[in-house]
Amino acid sequence: MTDDGGGQPPPETVFSALGNETRLEILFTLHGRASGWSRSDDAVPYSELQSAVGEDDSGKFNYHLSRLTDHFVEKRPGGYAIQYAGKNFVRAALASYGVEESSxxxxxxxxxxxxxxxxxxxxxxxxxxxxxxxxxxxxxxxxxxxxxxxxxxxxxxxxxxxxxxxxxxxxxxxxxxxxxxxxxxxxxxxxxxxxxxxxxxxxxxxxxxxxxxxxxxxxxxxxxxxxxxxxxxxxxxxxxxxxxxxxxxxxxxxxxxxxxxxxxxxxxxxxxxxxxxxxxxxxxxxxxxxxxxxxxxxxxxxxx
Ligand SMILES: [Zn+2]
Ligand SMILES: [Zn+2]
Ligand SMILES: [Zn+2]
Known part of the structure; x- marks a missing residue:
């Protein structure tokens, strides 16, 4: 993997996009709206997503959303939807953190x-x-x-x-x-x-x-x-x-x-x-x- 020649950027670059509370909120919100294996109802309209995430400043919200698109979130005709890599990240987090005392x-x-x-x-x-x-x-x-x-x-x-x-x-x-x-x-x-x-x-x-x-x-x-x-x-x-x-x-x-x-x-x-x-x-x-x-x-x- 390389950043040159149109290939995928290295994982470090991609994952740096996750180091922000608003962006994590966007991902978890979209994951919560993803309907299992189906793709049909997954897209969340821009304004609905913004209000679910609770970021009133559209400029800031836009910036954070743009940091996630292409790798974790995709734009579709009906709004925004979580991508496979985004789901993998959220699923790994859900299986490891915030669960009942398990040891x-x-x-x-x-x-x-x-x-x-x-x-x-x-x-x-x-x-x-x-x-x-x-x-x-x-x-x-x-x-x-x-x-x-x-x-x-x-x-x-x-x-x-x-x-x-x-x-x-x-x-x-x-x-x-x-x-x-x-x-x-x-x-x-x-x-x-x-x-x-x-x-x-x-x-x-x-x-x-x-x-x-x-x-x-x-x-x-x-x-x-x-x-x-x-x-x-x-x-x-x-x-x-x-x-x-x-x-x-x-x-x-x-x-x-x-x-x-x-x-x-x-x-x-x-x-x-x-x-x-x-x-x-x-x-x-x-x-x-x-x-x-x-x-x-x-x-x-x-x-x-
Ligand atoms: Zn493998
Ligand atoms: Zn042996
Ligand atoms: Zn034995």
Missing amino acids: FGPTEVDAACFRCGGDVVVEYNGERLMTRCADCPGAFDLDYTPDGTLSAVPVQPGGIADTDQNRLLERIHARFCHRARTYVDGACPRCGGEMDRDLVGCADHDGSDGPCPNCSTSMAAYFDCQCSVCGQSGLIPPVVGRSDRDPVAAALREAGVDGAGWPLFAEGMAWSDSYDPDANRVVYDPDAVDYRIGVDASATLAKL
């Missing part, structure tokens, strides 16, 4: 540890929903994961507000599973850009007593995904990323799992796995079926 400490939920069968607690910590086992070392030993961590899913505070913890466990892991599939399909769920995907295997894996000392996870291999456009990233268990396709989907169904959520995540994480460095693929050996499943670096599946 909470360890709370037991109706779920069993996929490593040892022990009790599972959920907590919200460092903008992540963490699940942890009280009885074993868990599946991850990363710099942000406490002892016993089974999953650590980034969620904005608004995403966990005002919720029953069992429902929260299910909802956040359903979202994770769907995102994981999108990531491994090579598409960024945030911006639609190309998701780069590397299969990171642990050739000397030992996940028998908790997270492997060599790779810090209980997984013999994972996909390290990062969007080439917006930088959205994630560490994805290959079985979850391919959970909508046979033979992975068939093996999950045999194990009694249908659909996305904690049961899918937990079942996939429980499958015994090994990494084959020569083929650069991970091989799963699910208990419920009499075949094994390979996932290679291009996310192609093989029934073995």
Whole structure:
């Protein structure tokens, strides 16, 4: 991105337009008037917008509105409407700020540890929903994961507000599973850009007593995904990323799992796995079926 030659200006220049109360008021007002997926009723007439924002000085109002047009707000025949970038900004703000007190400490939920069968607690910590086992070392030993961590899913505070913890466990892991599939399909769920995907295997894996000392996870291999456009990233268990396709989907169904959520995540994480460095693929050996499943670096599946 460059300011030269008619291209888009750099993000710093564009976002400096947001550093003003009147301009934020304009954006939030227009966002409040946007009607979901439809475009038809979104445009707010100039005078109506001015009075909703409460800036009586037309010169000043005009100036602030002009700072937002082209990037966050567009002029239409019927008035002004918020653009995609403006919606993204307001939505991120709504999901992070001004929400009910949302952090909470360890709370037991109706779920069993996929490593040892022990009790599972959920907590919200460092903008992540963490699940942890009280009885074993868990599946991850990363710099942000406490002892016993089974999953650590980034969620904005608004995403966990005002919720029953069992429902929260299910909802956040359903979202994770769907995102994981999108990531491994090579598409960024945030911006639609190309998701780069590397299969990171642990050739000397030992996940028998908790997270492997060599790779810090209980997984013999994972996909390290990062969007080439917006930088959205994630560490994805290959079985979850391919959970909508046979033979992975068939093996999950045999194990009694249908659909996305904690049961899918937990079942996939429980499958015994090994990494084959020569083929650069991970091989799963699910208990419920009499075949094994390979996932290679291009996310192609093989029934073995
Ligand atoms: Zn456990
Ligand atoms: Zn390892
Ligand atoms: Zn992206």
